[in-house]
Amino acid sequence: MSGEAFVTLATTDSYCMGATVVARSLRRHGTTRGIVVMVTPNVSQQSRLALESVFDEVIMVDVMDSEDRLHLALLGRPELGITFTKIHCWTLTQYSKCVFLDADTLVLCNVDELFERDELSAAPDPGWPDCFNSGVFVLRPSLHTHTGLMDHALQHGSFDGNARLHVQTDKLEATIVHFLGPVKPWSSSSQRDDGSSHATEQFATLWWKEYLSHTTPSTPGKQPSQDW
Ligand code: UDP
Ligand code: MN
Numbered sequence: 001m002s003g004e005a006f007v008t009l010a011t012t013d014s015y016c017m018g019a020t021v022v023a024r025s026l027r028r029h030g031t032t033r034g035i036v037v038m039v040t041p042n043v044s045q046q047s048r049l050a051l052e053s054v055f056d057e058v059i060m061v062d063v064m065d066s067e068d069r070l071h072l073a074l075l076g077r078p079e080l081g082i083t084f085t086k087i088h089c090w091t092l093t094q095y096s097k098c099v100f101l102d103a104d105t106l107v108l109c110n111v112d113e114l115f116e117r118d119e120l121s122a123a124p125d126p127g128w129p130d131c132f133n134s135g136v137f138v139l140r141p142s143l144h145t146h147t148g149l150m151d152h153a154l155q156h157g158s159f160d161g162n163a164r165l166h167v168q169t170d171k172l173e174a175t176i177v178h179f180l181g182p183v184k185p186w187s188s189s190s191q192r193d194d195g196s197s198h199a200t201e202q203f204a205t206l207w208w209k210e211y212l213s214h215t216t217p218s219t220p221g222k223q224p225s226q227d228w
Pocket of ligand 2: 102103104105135178179180181
């Protein structure tokens with residue numbers, strides 16, 4: 001299959017709020033690609049229905065349904081759960097290429113040109129961890145790569161280190177806002193008041209505008225319908 005899609009991930013209802021904004025901001029800027037979200041079974045039906053109204057596809061993934069050895073590894077190392085769920089995007093082989101966006105990102109303009117880039121790397125190596133820490137990366141779904149990445153993660157541990165390598169994101173930083181760190185735009189205001197910069201607050205305001213906007217998509221096309 002030759003389709004291309006943006007992919008995000010939400011394993012909790014809070015991250016579903018973020019995912020909604022990812023989809024809305026992509027549509028607002030007129031993407032021509034599919035928009036897909038992976039969710040886990042604990043996400044509420046209400047959140048799932050809300051996602052279905054803005055995403056082309058809502059894909060249920062369950063880490064614990066994976067292979068037994070993975071199951072066992074995760075029992076001892078629950079911190080790997082989110083990482084493995086992220087790696088699930090390599091199983092979306094109905095698409096030839098995907099751009100993964102963290103659910104805490106906000107797209108500020110059309111970023112479809114990202115699909116002109118190729119996968120960050122062809123095989124797992126010690127350079128991989130930082131790629132997964134990035135909120136944005138380009139990938140080619142492949143079950144072969146998926147298996148390789150799972151093996152790599154089991155051997156080398158969590159991808160969530162502190163190093164932040166902005167591989168191939170030079171141009172992106174001006175076009176995609178990534179609210180990385182423990183405090184997200186949807187966090188309670190008492191948390192957000194703590195030392196957030198003026199710029200962060202401005203972007204958070206923009207995030208809320210997008211969250212509360214009613215760019216109701218109409219299938220097919222799901223065109224962006226209004227400006228701020
Ligand atoms: N994520 C999720 N549930 C969680 C934590 C993370 O669905 O409980 C997903 C979500 O897509 C999120 C990504 O994993 O954007 C990476 O986590 P986060 O953005 O919180 O990490 P940071 O970018 O702050 O390092
Ligand atoms: Mn993030």
